[in-house]
Amino acid sequence: MAEVKDGKLVGTKGDKGNPDSQGFLCVRGQNAHQVIDNPKRLLRPKIRKQRGVDEWRDASWEEALQLIADNIKDATGERTGIWIGHGTFTLGGAASNQLAGRFASLLGCHNWSPSMICWGLGAFGIGLTGTLTTSTKEDMSANSELIVLWGASFTSQPNTARHIVQARKRGARIITIDIRKSEAASQSDEVYLIRPGTDAALALSMMNVIIREELYDEDFVRDHTVGFDALCEHVTPYTPEWAAEITGIDADRIVALARTYASTKAAMILLGGSSMHKGDNTWAAARAVSCLPGLTGSLGVAGGGMGPRHG
Incomplete structure (x- = not known):
């Protein structure tokens, strides 16, 4: 909601009547009004004087558009x-x-x-499995029995935080997977500290355990997925012992995590919107993680599936 004084926008605040936010507004939203009439806001194009040097000159729209068009023609x-x-x-x-x-x-x-680089690669990977977003924050707070915060933090997803707290008060189990002890870890029952860039290895080893111990939902896999046999063959070499060397997480803890996740139908994974998606092939890590609810049949279950990646 906009706060106006003497015809000028002076502030923004949350709408308490909104069923989702209930009046909560993140730091970016609270400061959105500063974009308007900001003295540092660029009002005309600037062209870099020399490649590799942070020096710029003012340019007209005509010159800037012509420069863009000429370079596109040269590259095409x-x-x-x-x-x-x-x-x-x-x-x-x-x-x-x-x-x-x-x-x-x-x-x-x-x-x-x-898309923005902070989450575009993750969205691409998850989209390949058809699980871009299957559940909501409200569903999570009301129905989830297990919530896995995979790189998700209360800083990047502040509106999600209060839903996590509500779910925990209701008795939901919270697990955090992150490269550091984030503020979300303080609200978690278990914390798995993982080496940066090794999320795919953890997800593959979890699938190895779930398939090897026959913890997957056979009916769901048969009726609603494709490529199961190929997946079984693919994850065979990715044992918990293999993943332990890569991720820094003990093999027995990986096995326990896989068993806990697979045995909880109303299990929701919240994949961090801006966490693992800033490196080479990070879309593949998101894709691997999003295969997990398809294996266990938590998709379409109240409180299960893949949760919201922003907010």
């Missing part, structure tokens, strides 16, 4: 690659993204994305 046909439409999220952002996608298609780009 030689190294057509990923078109990033980052920055199109304004009012009517969905329409802007569609136009950016159409523009990329006309240029012949192989790939394009309007």
Whole structure:
């Protein structure tokens, strides 16, 4: 909600009538009004004077657009690659993204994305399994029996924090997987400290345990998934002992985590929106993690599946 004084926007505050936020507003939202009339806001294009040097000069819109067009023409046909439409999220952002996608298609780009780098790769990986978001914060707080905060923190997902607290008061078990003891760890029953960039190894070894010990939901796998036999073959060498050397988590703890997760139907994984998705092939780690609810059949179950990645 906007706070206006003498015709000027002076502040923003949460809407207590909103069923989701109930008036909560993150730090970014609380300071959103500062974007308007900010003296540091760029109002005209700037062109870098020299590559590798942080020196810029003012330019007209005509010059800037012509420079962009000329460089696109030079690149087209030689190294057509990923078109990033980052920055199109304004009012009517969905329409802007569609136009950016159409523009990329006309240029012949192989790939394009309007997403932010902090979560775009994760969304791509999860999207490949069809589990981009299967559950809500409200479902989690009301129904989840086990919540796995996989790289999710209360700093990057502050609105989720109060739902976690509510779920814990109700008796839900909380497990945190992170590279550090985050503020979420203080609200957790167990904490697994993992080496950076090794999330895929942990997920693969958990699948190894679940399949080897036949803890998977046979009916769900048969009726609602594809490629199970190939997955079984793929994860066979990825034992807990193998993963322990890579992740820094003891093999027996990996086995215990896999058993706990597989034996709890209303188990929800909250994959951090900005955690593991900033390195090479990090989309593959998100994809591996999102295979877990498909194996255990927690998709479509109240309190189960993959939870919200932002908020």
